[in-house]
Amino acid sequence: MVNSDKHRNGDALFKGIAQFFALSIIAILLLMTYRMVAESMPSIRAFGVSFISGSNWDAVQGQFAALPYLYGSVVSSLLALLLAAPLSLGCALFITELAPKRLGVAIATLVELLAAIPSVIYGLWGIMVMVPWLQSTVQPFLIEHFGFIPLFSGAPYGVSMLAAVFILMIMIIPIITSITKEVLLAVPQSQKEAALALGATRWEMIRIAVLPYGRSGMLGAVILGLGRAIGETMAVTMVIGNTPQISLSLLAPAYTMPSVIANEFAEASSKLHSAALMEIGLILLVVTLIVNSLARLLLWSVSRKLGGGAK
Amino acid sequence: MNCKVQIDKLNIHFGQTHAVKDVSMDIAANSVTAIIGPSGCGKSTVLRSINRMHDMTPSARVSGRIILDGSDIYDRSLDPVSIRRRVGMVFQKPNPFPAMSIYDNVIAGYKLNGLLVKKEADQIVESSLQRVALWDEVKDRLHRSAMDLSGGQQQRLCIARTIAVRPEVILMDEPASALDPLSTLKIEELVEELKEKYTIIIVTHNMQQAARVSDVTAFFYLGEMVEMGPTKKMFTTPEKKQTEDYITGRFG
Ligand SMILES: Nc1ncnc2c1ncn2[C@@H]1O[C@H](COP(=O)(O)OP(=O)(O)O)[C@@H](O)[C@H]1O
Ligand SMILES: [Mg+2]
Numbered sequence: 001m002v003n004s005d006k007h008r009n010g011d012a013l014f015k016g017i018a019q020f021f022a023l024s025i026i027a028i029l030l031l032m033t034y035r036m037v038a039e040s041m042p043s044i045r046a047f048g049v050s051f052i053s054g055s056n057w058d059a060v061q062g063q064f065a066a067l068p069y070l071y072g073s074v075v076s077s078l079l080a081l082l083l084a085a086p087l088s089l090g091c092a093l094f095i096t097e098l099a100p101k102r103l104g105v106a107i108a109t110l111v112e113l114l115a116a117i118p119s120v121i122y123g124l125w126g127i128m129v130m131v132p133w134l135q136s137t138v139q140p141f142l143i144e145h146f147g148f149i150p151l152f153s154g155a156p157y158g159v160s161m162l163a164a165v166f167i168l169m170i171m172i173i174p175i176i177t178s179i180t181k182e183v184l185l186a187v188p189q190s191q192k193e194a195a196l197a198l199g200a201t202r203w204e205m206i207r208i209a210v211l212p213y214g215r216s217g218m219l220g221a222v223i224l225g226l227g228r229a230i231g232e233t234m235a236v237t238m239v240i241g242n243t244p245q246i247s248l249s250l251l252a253p254a255y256t257m258p259s260v261i262a263n264e265f266a267e268a269s270s271k272l273h274s275a276a277l278m279e280i281g282l283i284l285l286v287v288t289l290i291v292n293s294l295a296r297l298l299l300w301s302v303s304r305k306l307g308g309g310a311k
Numbered sequence: 312m313n314c315k316v317q318i319d320k321l322n323i324h325f326g327q328t329h330a331v332k333d334v335s336m337d338i339a340a341n342s343v344t345a346i347i348g349p350s351g352c353g354k355s356t357v358l359r360s361i362n363r364m365h366d367m368t369p370s371a372r373v374s375g376r377i378i379l380d381g382s383d384i385y386d387r388s389l390d391p392v393s394i395r396r397r398v399g400m401v402f403q404k405p406n407p408f409p410a411m412s413i414y415d416n417v418i419a420g421y422k423l424n425g426l427l428v429k430k431e432a433d434q435i436v437e438s439s440l441q442r443v444a445l446w447d448e449v450k451d452r453l454h455r456s457a458m459d460l461s462g463g464q465q466q467r468l469c470i471a472r473t474i475a476v477r478p479e480v481i482l483m484d485e486p487a488s489a490l491d492p493l494s495t496l497k498i499e500e501l502v503e504e505l506k507e508k509y510t511i512i513i514v515t516h517n518m519q520q521a522a523r524v525s526d527v528t529a530f531f532y533l534g535e536m537v538e539m540g541p542t543k544k545m546f547t548t549p550e551k552k553q554t555e556d557y558i559t560g561r562f563g
Contacts, residue, residue, distance in 0.1 A: 191406060193406070194402070194472075197362065197364070197402075198396075198399070199423060199476060200395075212411065213408075
């Protein structure tokens with residue numbers, strides 16, 4: 001009896017501590033949001049909705065609107081994701097299903113190493129190697145052959161939306177690949193054998209047993225990549241050209257929300273200027289929350305449809 | 312005897328483990344052969360060699376011959392995929408594809424042959440489900456998830472999925488061991504019916520089940536086949552002492 005009481009006390013204590021930490025995370029998030037809203041107030045009051053719909057950013061005139069940054073962040077991240085997702089899936093499939101075991105492990109380790117490289121290094125590589133290459137080779141080629149499409153019109157500046165898309169793609173491939181790899185490894189042997197026993201080839205086995213089983217997990221991997229791309233600051237700032245404009249052309253320079261905060265916060269000239277930057281931070285926070293909630297919702301509906309079978 | 316599968320001096324190693332030792336068996340067409348023996352004696356390993364499932368296990372080494380209708384399935388010129396179309400397999404734990412509907416599960420293997428007309432698919436789904444006596448239970452919810460079915464229904468669905476491919480031989484590895492008694496009974500009745508069209512090899516650790524469903528029984532012990540003969544004889548007057556000890560429950 002004494003013993004079990006002791007256990008109960010231990011349990012209660014542990015539960016209390018765990019609860020405290022869980023609640024403090026929520027408290028920190030709420031406090032942070034509150035502070036950000038409070039700090040953005042001057043800008044919210046001054047510009048209202050036009051802060052999101054307008055595109056004039058002029059610190060001297062005291063005019064601030066965030067649409068170009070929002071546009072730059074969303075477009076660069078989504079395009080990067082569009083390119084990175086299939087490449088990562090192919091890479092993960094190669095590691096788990098196609099490559100000989102040792103080669104697979106070697107590649108997986110390499111991919112994980114890539115994820116650990118600081119983003120400023122990617123940025124340096126981008127600005128010193130990729131951007132010159134884009135400017136001298138890729139962009140002139142695109143302009144010459146596809147220039148009639150608005151996406152590829154304009155002059156070859158090097159620094160551009162395209163450069164940001166490429167660098168983000170390279171940066172999120174490791175994380176999507178390594179999570180997708182885990183998801184694929186978690187597909188039970190019994191599912192693969194079920195397909196093989198029906199006379200499926202290796203590729204057919206992947207198609208009917210592996211991919212459907214892992215799809216909710218893979219979706220999670222992709223969303224995580226998106227979250228990372230939207231928040232990425234350093235490398236993008238170095239290659240995107242930092243020009244607040246909305247251009248259909250991928251060759252034109254652009255700007256993202258994290259980049260403008262990083263570039264201007266230290267030298268914000270007025271109260272309104274820092275409030276506007278703070279409001280951009282708030283928008284970034286909201287966008288990230290929406291992306292993640294959307295992902296949860298999707299994941300939840302997929303796993304419910306599977307009747308809990310694919311855990 | 313019309314011999315469908317002939318196993319000749321089969322040896323299987325996993326790395327250093329010698330799991331199956333010099334096994335030879337002749338399996339007649341349209342018969343049910345039961346493989347019994349204590350756990351770990353190599354029953355599943357032998358069974359899985361008959362449709363080249365060990366190809367996926369890098370450490371597995373198979374030697375000897377397995378002749379299916381006159382040709383060695385381990386012949387280098389033969390594609391394991393084409394072997395598996397002819398030799399289907401039902402596993403211990405029901406393993407329907409969770410992301411697919413009942414309908415799609417049944418047709419999943421058949422569809423691999425290429426595009427097919429909806430009418431043809433409908434017909435194959437219906438006849439396969441009829442054969443496993445599942446049609447009446449699921450005909451109103453064919454497009455619902457296969458995971459909504461009970462364990463016994465899922466296993467019958469897996470059998471339907473296997474026969475939809477129209478194999479010649481069906482391998483079953485303890486197909487009822489995860490099921491309740493009533494579902495087990497249904498599976499046993501099904502095996503009885505299926506042998507009209509297919510050659511069935513069934514692994515079971517349940518001796519009553521072997522006695523009920525099989526024509527021929529093979530007893531395995533420590534990787535070797537101790538004895539094989541007509542089921543009735545095996546359960547009444549086995550030749551080997553080890554067999555007698557096992558079926559009378561003195562070990563295993
Ligand atoms: N994939 C494998 N890798 C290594 N050893 C295995 C593998 N599969 C089976 N074995 C070994 O082969 C022997 C026979 O196993 P198995 O055929 O599964 O027995 P049973 O089905 O009769 O219970 C066991 O000793 C088991 O450990
Ligand atoms: Mg077994």
